[in-house]
Amino acid sequence: MLTRRDFLKTAVVTGTGLTAMGLVGCSSSSDSTSSSSEEETVSESSQAEETTSSSEAEETEELEVTSLTLTVWSPSEDQDSEYGAWLNTMCEQFNEEHPEWDITFEYGVCTESNAKSLVPQDLDAAADVFIFSSTGLENLCETNCLAEFGGSYLETIQENYAEVLVQGLTYSDGGVYGVPMTTNTYFVYYDKSVFSEEDVTSLDAMLEKGKVAIPMTNGFYNAAFFLGAGATFFGEDGTDREAGIVLNTEECLAMTDYLIDLVANDNLVIAEPSDAISMMEAGEVNAYWCGTWQSAQTQELLGDNFGVAPLPSVNVDGEDIQLLAFCSSKAIGVKSNTAYPEVAVALAIYLGGYDSQKYHYESRGYVPCYTSLLEEDEIQADEVVAVDAYTNAYIGYPRASFTEMSYFWDPAESFGMELRDGVITHDNAAEKLATFEESVNSSGVE
Numbered sequence: 367m368l369t370r371r372d373f374l375k376t377a378v379v380t381g382t383g384l385t386a387m388g389l390v391g392c393s394s395s396s397d398s399t400s401s402s403s404e405e406e407t408v409s410e411s412s413q414a415e416e417t418t419s420s421s422e423a424e425e426t427e428e429l430e431v432t433s434l435t436l437t438v439w440s441p442s443e444d445q446d447s448e449y450g451a452w453l454n455t456m457c458e459q460f461n462e463e464h465p466e467w468d469i470t471f472e473y474g475v476c477t478e479s480n481a482k483s484l485v486p487q488d489l490d491a492a493a494d495v496f497i498f499s500s501t502g503l504e505n506l507c508e509t510n511c512l513a514e515f516g517g518s519y520l521e522t523i524q525e526n527y528a529e530v531l532v533q534g535l536t537y538s539d540g541g542v543y544g545v546p547m548t549t550n551t552y553f554v555y556y557d558k559s560v561f562s563e564e565d566v567t568s569l570d571a572m573l574e575k576g577k578v579a580i581p582m583t584n585g586f587y588n589a590a591f592f593l594g595a596g597a598t599f600f601g602e603d604g605t606d607r608e609a610g611i612v613l614n615t616e617e618c619l620a621m622t623d624y625l626i627d628l629v630a631n632d633n634l635v636i637a638e639p640s641d642a643i644s645m646m647e648a649g650e651v652n653a654y655w656c657g658t659w660q661s662a663q664t665q666e667l668l669g670d671n672f673g674v675a676p677l678p679s680v681n682v683d684g685e686d687i688q689l690l691a692f693c694s695s696k697a698i699g700v701k702s703n704t705a706y707p708e709v710a711v712a713l714a715i716y717l718g719g720y721d722s723q724k725y726h727y728e729s730r731g732y733v734p735c736y737t738s739l740l741e742e743d744e745i746q747a748d749e750v751v752a753v754d755a756y757t758n759a760y761i762g763y764p765r766a767s768f769t770e771m772s773y774f775w776d777p778a779e780s781f782g783m784e785l786r787d788g789v790i791t792h793d794n795a796a797e798k799l800a801t802f803e804e805s806v807n808s809s810g811v812e
Contacts, residue, residue, distance in 0.1 A: 433468040434706050436713065439476040439493035443730065450729025456722045460713055467709055478502075478696045485511045485701065494704040495713050500534040500544065500694045503767035507537045513700040514541040519711055526719075526737050528755075530693045530762040533603045538768075540605075544697030545718030548732045551693040551762055552587065553753045554578075555664045556653035557646070558673040566653070566675040568686070576652035579635040579642035582625075582786060585778025586692055587655055590677055593690035593763050595621035599771070604764035611774060614803040622795045624682045629785050636786050643667065658733050661750045674753045676761055693762035695735065727751075770807070777805035 444453040457471045474493055476484055482502025485492040486509040498506060506512045515523055520542055524532055527546045535544040556566055560576040572578050581587040589597075595617040601609040628634055635642070635651050642654035647667055655677075656664075665672045677689040698714040700707070716722060720739050726732040727745070733754050739745060740755050765771070781802050784790045790798045 429466060431466060431468050433470075434709060435470045435472060436495065436706065436710060437472045437474060437493040438713070439474045439481070439496040441477050441497070442475045444497075445473055445475070450725070452722075452726050452729050453717075456717055456725060457713070459721070460716045464709075464712070469709065481699075482506055485509075489701060489703060492701050494706065494710045495698060495700055495717070497547065498544065498697060498699050499550075500531075500546075500697050501765060501767050501771075503535060503537060503543060504769060505767075506699065507539075507541075507543060510702055511699075512543040513702045513704065513707060513711065514543055515545070515711065516541075519715060522715055527735055528693075528737070528758040528762070530758050530764050531695045531735060533605065533764040534694050534767070535697055536603070536605055538605055538607055544695075544699045545714050546695040546697050546735050547718045547723065547726070548696050549693060549735050549754055549758055550657060550695060550765075551691045551754065551757050552655055552657040553677060553691070553757055554653055554655055554675045555646075555660070555668075556673040556675065557668055558671040560652040561673065563673075563675070566673065567678055569678040569680045569689075572653060572678065573631055573633040577633045577635050577650065579637040579639075579645060579651040579654035581638045581642075581655060582629065582634075582636045583779050583782035584638065585775045585782070588778060588782045589774075590689040590691055591621050591625060591680070592618050593692075594680070594687045595682070599763070599774075600766045600768060604766040607768050607770065610770070610807045611803065613806065614800050619796055619799055620682050621687070622790070622799050623792055624680060625785055626790060626792055626795065628680075629788075636782075658750060658754060662731070672749075674749050676753055676756050688761060690761050690763045691757055692765040693758050694765040770809075773809055774806045777802055780805075 438453060438457060440453045443449050445451055453473065454471075457469075461467070461469045461471075476493070476496060478497050478499040479502070481496050481498035482505035485496065485498075485506060489509075489511055492511070503512075523535075523542055523545055531546040531549065532542060535546065536542050554566060556572075557576070561572055565571045565575060569578065589599075592613055593599075596615060597618055598609065598612045600606050600611070629636070635645065637645060637651070637654070639654060639656035639660055642651055642656070643660055643663055645651040646654060646664070661674070677691055679686045679688045681687075698717045700710045700714050704710045718736070720736050723732070723734040723736045723739055724742075727734050727739075733751050734740060734745065735755070735758065740751070745751055781790070781798070784798065
């Protein structure tokens with residue numbers, strides 16, 4: 367495995383191009399049957415073409431064009447000409463590249479977070495292709511709203527995106543139900559005039575030189591310490607609902623003791639990213655944890671001293687432990703009862719592919735996650751993209767979409783507040799950790 371420093375200076379991973387397409391499974395049995403029939407038709411058609419070519423007895427028939435209408439939903443910014451009209455541009459380009467289909471596109475506005483509730487309200491009226499957050503996967507799968515990707519479609523997804531992103535779009539039935547289009551994780555922004563590249567590999571080293579802001583009362587962030595210590599969220603890959611959330615271990619107890627001392631360090635500042643960047647501007651902090659959404663602001667603020675790095679390690683009882691970050695994605699899905707599954711799935715693959723992610727990066731600054739695109743010199747030169755890619759490839763943990771994941775956030779906030787306020791001590795740490803685990807595995811209403 368590459369060291370993280372080597373990784374950030376070389377290509378990310380090698381991806382392959384789009385493979386031949388074939389949809390083998392959907393959310394309903396009738397869709398699966400239809401897809402199988404289509405694959406047989408394609409196979410028979412290919413054999414017929416070979417026979418015609420070999421005999422040279424018949425002239426090549428003219429291309430038969432299928433006219434159809436597809437509805438596609440995205441956030442409004444993706445259709446705004448001010449931001450390059452990404453969705454419209456890529457859909458029309460897809461149309462041009464497929465002369466066998468004459469597609470009329472109808473566009474609608476739906477945010478990624480709203481898709482999980484809006485699509486199930488009226489599946490027949492919903493878009494054929496839409497963007498959704500991977501954290502809403504269960505809502506869409508439980509209502510049979512999403513088509514499952516199979517065959518060469520599935521191979522394309524597995525070959526061209528980080529495993530953690532594919533895991534985040536894998537439901538408990540083992541099926542993959544979306545194409546990743548960008549990521550959602552976090553890392554460290556820092557002032558290069560305060561910290562060296564070596565310093566930022568260790569949180570303990572950073573705290574010796576400057577002030578670091580961490581959202582310790584936010585479960586999205588404080589989970590990094592427990593994940594590093596070996597805690598699991600619904601199994602190793604986030605798809606085992608029955609496994610629950612496992613926090614009450616010796617390793618996590620040792621990490622809790624570490625956190626008790628950490629929050630007592632004057633150089634640790636407990637603050638959300640939106641507050642931390644203001645503190646950085648005021649000179650009150652020199653580094654903070656956040657994702658891509660504040661990268662432009664931070665670069666403008668720090669100028670030549672702008673630095674970004676993956677989460678650091680911490681030293682617990684003499685052992686260096688790498689912190690791990692939750693990872694999820696925004697993805698493209700296909701509704702299970704679309705009238706044109708072959709076209710809709712091909713479009714979904716295209717919208718999550720190389721050309722589409724490249725244009726999204728150029729027009730809206732969307733961080734790409736298509737692996738071969740991440741090898742491009744222009745992309746590699748973007749430090750934020752490189753760190754984001756490293757995080758997803760090596761230190762990312764899939765953020766589960768199960769309803770039970772929602773049980774984690776409030777207890778994690780309370781645990782962080784009790785750490786901050788000194789309520790959790792070395793004497794009661796074991797008891798507090800056991801209560802923490804019990805709370806995150808309960809809805810609190812049983």
